[in-house]
Amino acid sequence: MDGKIERHYELAILGGGIAGLGAAHEAAKRGYRAVVLERGAFCGATSSNSLRIIHGGFRYLQSLNFPRVLQSMQDQLELCRWAPHLVKPIKCVLTLDRFGLKSPLPVALAAWLYGGLKRLRPGLAGENRVISAAEVAKEIPLLAGAAPNGALLWTDALLNDLHKFHDFICGRLTALGVQLVDQCAVTAVRRQPEDFVVECRRGGEPHNISARYVINTLGPWINSLEKQGLVPGRTPFWCKAYNLVIKKQLDAQYILGRASSKGRLFFAVPRGSASALGTWYVPLKEPLAEAAVHKDDLVDFVAALNQTFPKAALNFSEIEHVDLGVLPCHSNHAEPKLLGSEVITADRGYVEVLSTKYTTFLSQGRKAVQALKV
Ligand SMILES: Cc1cc2nc3c(=O)[nH]c(=O)nc-3n(C[C@H](O)[C@H](O)[C@H](O)COP(=O)(O)OP(=O)(O)OC[C@H]3O[C@@H](n4cnc5c(N)ncnc54)[C@H](O)[C@@H]3O)c2cc1C
Structure with a gap:
């Protein structure tokens, strides 16, 4: 420089x-x-530790924050146009709950709404719809049996080389x-x-x-x-945010999302012939200068991932790399919540x-x- x-x-x-x-x-x-x-x-x-998902704002529909949805769509579109060789659209799948806001009916409505908003940002690729448990099992072996209520299919973007x-x-x-x-x-x-x-x-x-x-x-x-x-x-407050990069490819085509039994949302993201899994948040307890990967955190993280993606059957020997960063959050509770924006x-x-x-x-x-x- x-x-x-x-x-x-x-x-x-x-x-x-x-x-x-x-x-x-x-x-x-x-x-x-x-x-x-x-x-x-x-x-x-x-x-340099991001999971590399370039979000298009679907999740902000939950709080009916339409300006934020549109802004995220715009950000995603701009990056895809800026560097089409590095930021590429990718299909994403999120398994659904039986009841509540993340069950098939409200999510189908949200997908329809998202499709409507997308028309205000011409150039954004992909479909948004609810798919059945059978379709999930056929398309995505890793989620077979893990999506009894079906899943949301939508398109986001992925940065393939940071x-x-x-x-x-x-x-x-x-x-x-x-x-x-x-x-x-x-x-x-x-x-x-x-x-x-x-x-x-x-x-x-x-x-x-x-x-x-x-x-x-x-x-x-x-x-x-x-x-x-x-x-x-x-x-x-500050929290440590972890991703695991593992040596095997869980799915080459999709970003897969699933919530753990405790409601923590994880994504499995293709990264060449490997996969990145994240994100796991824990409060930062040590001084910032000493923030480092802790074995106990990894044990908890791997257990939560195995509970969420049982077919992945992860073990420690498959971990190629651990991404770690420090991010601002709302509290220093055991399960910190990231600041919304x-x-x-x-x-x-x-x-x-x-x-x-x-x-x-x-x-x-x-x-x-x-x-x-x-
Ligand atoms: C594990 C993980 C997964 C994530 N996944 C995603 C994702 O999929 N999608 C998404 O959109 N976001 C994701 N994020 C969030 C995103 O990565 C961060 O919000 C973003 O990178 C923060 O950027 P920043 O520039 O604020 O911080 P930083 O990248 O930390 O930049 C701060 C810079 O300041 C420099 N610095 C510090 N002190 C000094 C000094 N005294 N003088 C000069 N320079 C100094 C540091 O060296 C550093 O380069 C993720 C984050 C983590 C940690």
């Missing part, structure tokens, strides 16, 4: 995860002279004139009468940058800086972004840049 750090920018973006890159993209489109300061490699932290996608975005940002600086750790942000001073270190060397605006997208490290003269944003707070030219979804990074970036003028 470009090694030179200049003294003045219009906008300094702290943190080069997907949220920082989304903000940089919007800023560049609006003509800001922007720099992104990342202490490691771009998208090397939480953003690293190529991140390189693709960085290339695009550089072409738009954004300065990307990696291996540069920000240590402090101070408000001055007319602008901000951002202190950072690169290769042991200190730098002081002045910027008219600052966007803080440091993810779980959002409060790790010395901040002066800034109203801090919301401090959430991103949280953006603004204080006179200083904006903080807490992201809960990779999928929405473009629209989230748009909101963050709009908030600079609040």
Whole structure:
């Protein structure tokens, strides 16, 4: 990445995860002279651990949040158009309950509604309908016998290569004139009468940058800086989020979704000749700097997966890799719930972004840049 750090920018973006890159993209489109300061490699932290599902917002129908459904559809469509070689539509199947909101009748209604909303976003592929238990058993051997009430079939999108996608975005940002600086750790942000001073270190060397605006997208490290003269944003609870990557292919064509007996929703996602399974959330109990994979968490996670997808018959020796990230959540209860959507707070030219979804990074970036003028 470009090694030179200049003294003045219009906008300094702290943190080069997907949220920082989304903000940089919007800023560049609006003509800001922007720099992104990342202490490691771009998208090397939480953003490299996503399950890679690019959600189209079906789940928000449950809360009748139509604007959010449409926004997610738009985000999905934009990414499929941006990088059709990397973000591809994929069929998804979610097994249904016998009663309640996730039973066949309400879900069939939701599928019909979703189809109607999709017509407002021409270009989105795929069908949405309820399929029978027999159809599930015929099409998806892994779910045979596990979907007595049938399943919802819909189409979302999958990012098939995160690293190529991140390189693709960085290339695009550089072409738009954004300065990307990696291996540069920000240590402090101070408000001055007319602008901000951002202190950072690169290769042991200190730098002081002045910027008219600052966007803080440091993810779980959002409060790790010395901040002066800034109203801090919301401090959430934090949870660890795990995915397992296993050596066998559970299904090559579909993303499979099923809730555990405790109501935790899991997805099995094709990843080349392997599969990724997730996501398992546990409260973050250790200091952030020590967040690591715990064997006990994996034992619980594998047990819950085996209960949810019995035909997968997972065992520890099949685990190829464990993805781990830290995300903002509502509480530090044993079964934490992720914040429903991103949280953006603004204080006179200083904006903080807490992201809960990779999928929405473009629209989230748009909101963050709009908030600079609040
Ligand atoms: C297991 C898991 C599965 C997920 N699955 C999905 C999914 O399928 N679909 C979906 O849409 N979303 C998913 N997500 C959510 C999504 O990945 C996150 O919401 C998103 O990546 C967060 O991005 P971010 O830029 O806010 O954070 P990060 O990627 O953590 O970025 C913050 C950056 O700040 C940098 N940084 C920290 N301190 C400093 C400093 N002092 N100076 C400079 N830089 C610093 C870090 O190195 C890091 O690169 C998943 C997340 C996890 C963990």
